[in-house]
Amino acid sequence: MKFSHLRYIPAALVLVLTWASCSSPKKKQERPNILMIMSDNQSWNHVGSYGDKTVRTPNMDRIAAEGVRFTNAFCSSPSCTPARAAMLTGQDIWRLNEGANLWGVLPVQYKVYPDLLEESGYQIGFQGKGWGPGSFEANKRPRNPAGNKFGSFAEFLKGKKEGPWCYWVSSLHPHRPYVEGSGEKAGIDPNKVTVPGYLPDHISIRKDIADYYAAVETFDRELGEALQQLKASGELDNTVIVVCSDNGWQMPRGLANLYDFGTHVPLIISWPGKFKQGVVADNLVTLNDLAPTFLELGKTKVPAEMTGKSLLPVVENGKEEKSRDFVVLGRERHAFVRQHGLGYPGRAIRTKDYLYIKNYEPDRWPAGDPPFYGDIDPYMFNWPGETKYYLIEHKNDPKVKPLFELSMGKRSAEELFDIHKDPDQLHNLAALPEYQKIKQELAAKMRNYLVETKDPRETNGNSKVWDTADYFSEADKTPKPSKEMQKRFKLDSAYNYLK
Numbered sequence: 001m002k003f004s005h006l007r008y009i010p011a012a013l014v015l016v017l018t019w020a021s022c023s024s025p026k027k028k029q030e031r032p033n034i035l036m037i038m039s040d041n042q043s044w045n046h047v048g049s050y051g052d053k054t055v056r057t058p059n060m061d062r063i064a065a066e067g068v069r070f071t072n073a074f075c076s077s078p079s080c081t082p083a084r085a086a087m088l089t090g091q092d093i094w095r096l097n098e099g100a101n102l103w104g105v106l107p108v109q110y111k112v113y114p115d116l117l118e119e120s121g122y123q124i125g126f127q128g129k130g131w132g133p134g135s136f137e138a139n140k141r142p143r144n145p146a147g148n149k150f151g152s153f154a155e156f157l158k159g160k161k162e163g164p165w166c167y168w169v170s171s172l173h174p175h176r177p178y179v180e181g182s183g184e185k186a187g188i189d190p191n192k193v194t195v196p197g198y199l200p201d202h203i204s205i206r207k208d209i210a211d212y213y214a215a216v217e218t219f220d221r222e223l224g225e226a227l228q229q230l231k232a233s234g235e236l237d238n239t240v241i242v243v244c245s246d247n248g249w250q251m252p253r254g255l256a257n258l259y260d261f262g263t264h265v266p267l268i269i270s271w272p273g274k275f276k277q278g279v280v281a282d283n284l285v286t287l288n289d290l291a292p293t294f295l296e297l298g299k300t301k302v303p304a305e306m307t308g309k310s311l312l313p314v315v316e317n318g319k320e321e322k323s324r325d326f327v328v329l330g331r332e333r334h335a336f337v338r339q340h341g342l343g344y345p346g347r348a349i350r351t352k353d354y355l356y357i358k359n360y361e362p363d364r365w366p367a368g369d370p371p372f373y374g375d376i377d378p379y380m381f382n383w384p385g386e387t388k389y390y391l392i393e394h395k396n397d398p399k400v401k402p403l404f405e406l407s408m409g410k411r412s413a414e415e416l417f418d419i420h421k422d423p424d425q426l427h428n429l430a431a432l433p434e435y436q437k438i439k440q441e442l443a444a445k446m447r448n449y450l451v452e453t454k455d456p457r458e459t460n461g462n463s464k465v466w467d468t469a470d471y472f473s474e475a476d477k478t479p480k481p482s483k484e485m486q487k488r489f490k491l492d493s494a495y496n497y498l499k
Helices: 004-008 011-019 058-066 080-089 113-119 153-159 203-233 287-297 312-317 386-393 401-408 433-452 483-489
Strands: 033-039 068-074 123-128 165-170 239-245 264-270 279-286 327-331 346-350 354-359 414-418
Touching: 033 203, 033 287, 058 203, 058 239, 058 264, 068 312, 080 113, 080 287, 113 123, 113 165, 113 287, 123 153, 153 165, 153 203, 165 203, 203 239, 203 386, 239 287, 264 287, 279 287, 279 312, 279 327, 287 312, 327 433, 346 433, 354 433, 386 401, 386 483, 414 433
Parallel strands: 033 165, 033 239, 068 279, 123 165
Antiparallel strands: 068 264, 239 264, 327 346, 346 354, 354 414
C-alpha cells in the first residue's frame, strides 16, 4: 500500500521517464535547457520531412514529428558570418555595421543572447564555428559571440554544473569541400537526386549533388549523436531542441544569393509535452526570431533593439494570431572576390507569393569578378566543385549559356519572381507591365521596413563601411588556384583583388 501513490503519475510522464531511463532524471528546474543543432549551408528542401525522397535524414524527421516544422523560415543573409550575427543578436544585418560582412567583426555594442542568458544564470557553450568566420579578437570581444567553446557536447555535459544551460552544436556539414564520390559510396544514386531548373541536368552535377547529400546525412548522424547524449544525461524532458541551417546550399545561385536557394532554410523546434507536436507551420519567420525566443524561454528580458519576434506563440499554440505577411533579407560583402574588396549589396522582400530583390550595384559582378566568380565556392578553384566547373566549361553551349548567365552574369537592378508559378526563380518579371503594381507595392513595403529599421542603404546613404571594412582572411585577397585548375581553365597562377 505504501507505493499506491505511483498510480497517480501521469502516463505521459511515465513515458518520458522510461525513454530517459538510462540515467537518473535530473531535479526539475524552472527554466528549460536549450539545445540548438545547426547545419552549415543546407537548403530547406533537402530534408526527408521537407519532401526530399532521396536524402536520408531520420533524426531531423524524428524531431519534426515531435515538434513544429517551419516551411517558410529564412536566414537574414545568405552568408555565414552575417546570418549567424543576426541570429545571435536578433537583429537585421544592416543594423550591425561591419557585422553584415563575411570574415569581419561583430561590434561589441550589439548584445547577443548567449551573454544575456549567461547573465541570468544559464551555462553557455558551443562547438564548431559558432559565430564566424571572422575575428572576435580584432574587435576586443573576450570570446566568440556564441559563448564558451567546447570540443564536444559530451564534454560540455560532463563539466557543467546544476542549472539551466544553452548549447549550440555548430556542425561543419554540409559545407564544401565535399568528398568526391562520397554520395555513391553512401548508397545515394545520382540518378535519383533532384536537379533544380537553374542547373544543367548532367551526370557530373548529379554526382556533385549526391556528394552534398552525403554531407547532409553526416550532419543528420551528428544530430542523432547529440540527441543520444542528451538522453543519456537525463535532461531530455526539460530541453528545447532546435534544428536549423545557417543559410542555403553551396551551389551556384545558392549561398551568397538572395534567391530562396541561399536564404530558405530548415527550422524545426521541439519540446515534447510542452510544445505542439507534428505541426507544420507556414509562418514567415527568420533565424533572427530565435534570440527573443530563447530569451523568453529563459525568462530573460528581450532588448528593445531586437527586430526578431519570439516564436513561442507558434510552438506553444500551433499558430499565431498576428503573423507576418513578409520578411526582409539582405546581403553585403560575402567573400573578397571583386577588385578593391567591393561587395554586391542587395535587399529582398519575401512573401508567400513573391520574391522581390533590389540590387544596389547592378554594374558589379554578382558572383564575383571573372574568371573566378569567387562568391560561388569551391574555394578559389582549390576544392572539388563540378557544378561550378561544368557551367564555366560549357558556358558557350546554347543549352548551358542561359544557366551560366543566371548564376554568373550581371543582373538587373530589380528582380521579381512568382514563387508558385516559378519555384526555381528562373524568370524575372520586374520589367513586365502586368507586374508593375505588384512590384511597386513590394518595393514600397520593403523600403518602409528598411527605413523603419534604419538601414543606411535607404536612409543616409552612408554604406561605404561594408566595402571598406576589414576582411580577416588575407589569403582570399590574393588567391592562387590549384595547378590542376590552372591547367584545366587556363588560369594565371595568382590574382590580386587589392588593386
